[in-house]
Amino acid sequence: MTKEKYLNRNTYLLSLFIYNLARVLPHAILTVILLNKGMSISDIAVIQSFFMLAAIIFEFPSGFLTDIWSEKFMYQLSLILLGISYFITMVSNKFPILCISWFIYGMSSASMSGSLDSYFIRRAKSDEEIKHINVLINHSTLYSGLIGGGIGSFIYKEINIKIYIISLVLIFFSLILITFIFHPQKNIEKPSNNFENFHNIINDLKQITKQHRLIISIALYGVFEIITQLFFQFWQINFLKQHFTKAYFGLLYILFQVIAILGNSLFSKFDFSKKLPFLVVNIFIFYFSSLLIKNKILFLFLIILFLLPFNLYNNQLVVNIQKESSNKIVASVISLSETISSIVSVIILWIIGILNNHLNFLLIEKIMILIFTLLSLMLIKFYSSNERKN
Structure with missing residues (x-):
């Protein structure tokens, strides 16, 4: 593995760890947060349904755009959308605004799916390498999920809704890492013309x-x-x-x-x-x-x-x-x-x-x-x- 490839891989895994830590930090107490904002159980069910709705609408288009444009761009977009969603959740107590926030969260999740994961899978030389990449990614998300979910409820008792400030700082740090340290290699199989690339992907999907x-x-x-x-x-x-x-x-x-x-x-x-x-x-x-x-x-x-x-x-x-x-x-x-x-x-x-x-x-x-x-x-x-x- 070249030095650049090694640096890219570790930068991504660290960025993914920080992103997922930021994402799951409020998860253990999401229902409590929404109840404290004056939402009923029915309101919470509707709010959360907007996440699933956005995921269904944008999941496939986001993957398609990743193949056409850039895995790095879609990853950055996902982080930005998550930051917007968490900021809205932190500052708003209004039901319609919270529904919008969860919809944006769903867009973020859809944009993240298959973004930089795909970058490394494309460059894998064998099935074993694909498996190894997945193991590393799983370790990053599982350990960050364990830490974030484990300490989130304890932090919330002390700082309340300000827990989202910590998440926003972590999201920003993850974005900085991937923007300035991760330098993707060009895909020689991908045409530089987006229209030609679009046409090729449609044919491949068929x-x-x-x-x-x-x-x-x-x-x-x-x-x-x-x-x-x-x-x-x-x-x-x-x-x-x-x-x-x-x-x-x-x-x-x-x-x-x-x-x-x-x-x-x-x-x-x-x-x-x-x-x-x-x-x-x-x-x-x-x-x-x-x-x-x-x-x-x-x-x-x-x-x-x-x-x-x-x-x-x-x-x-x-x-x-x-x-x-x-x-x-x-x-x-x-x-x-x-x-x-x-x-x-x-x-x-x-x-x-x-x-x-x-x-x-x-x-x-x-x-x-x-x-x-x-x-x-x-x-x-x-x-x-x-x-x-x-």
Whole structure:
């Protein structure tokens, strides 16, 4: 690795660490912040829906623009949009303005997806290098998430809404790092003429329909949202049913991050590309079993066991999408997969909301887990039966 490439990689990882630390700092107490601003639970639900709406609208266009313009530019744009969103949240107590703030936050998230990640994936020489890049990125975001989420609630008790000032300073520092120290190498495959580049990317995107393994990988990533939304949107309900008090939720959040870090370490050391069925079956066994258990300690143990294959499976799906994608359109493909995942997430939450009016929530969880397992195993079979096309 050349000195310039090494400097670029480490600058990005440091900038990403600082960005994510700034982003998650208020996350553990977001609901508290909005309640203190006079918002009701219904208001908060609507405000947060604007984030998802923006992500769905801008996710794919942002990836497309990344492929046409510059990964660095989209990363900088994401930081600026996040700074605007957090500044608005800090100074405003009005419901419509907060909805706009969350919409801008969603735009920032969409712009970040596949931005500078794509820069390094394009230049990877092998599938192993793609995997190594993802491991480094995961380490950066997971450790920053652990630190930011862990200390955010404690800082808020002391400085209240001024927690956003710390986030804004960190965002600015991340922007400075990437603007003045990160110097991307030119992509010799990319035409200098934007119109010609646009035309080439459209043609490359049309070829996705012929890349069966890529289509199946994206479909698997979408189906994975069933289990992702089921757990992360409703884990607190299940823990409350097991008689865990709310006082433990902060510690549980830290525990989830630690398990994700452990999963990422295992992912870096072992090859899971041929073990997708094994991971899906373990996700099913441990999550489904946890719903049948009455003992809170055994329940927690099963959740920990569930989260390990959950994180490993998620990491492998991301790598599969990246390695099956053409280098020229990797940002567009990443954003397309994220868009599909966001749409599936919204649909799943709507379905759960509707079914909950007629069925017991525990039964809904069991049905959703079964649907995820059956669909995933079926798609994995199709994935394995299609030879990879280089």
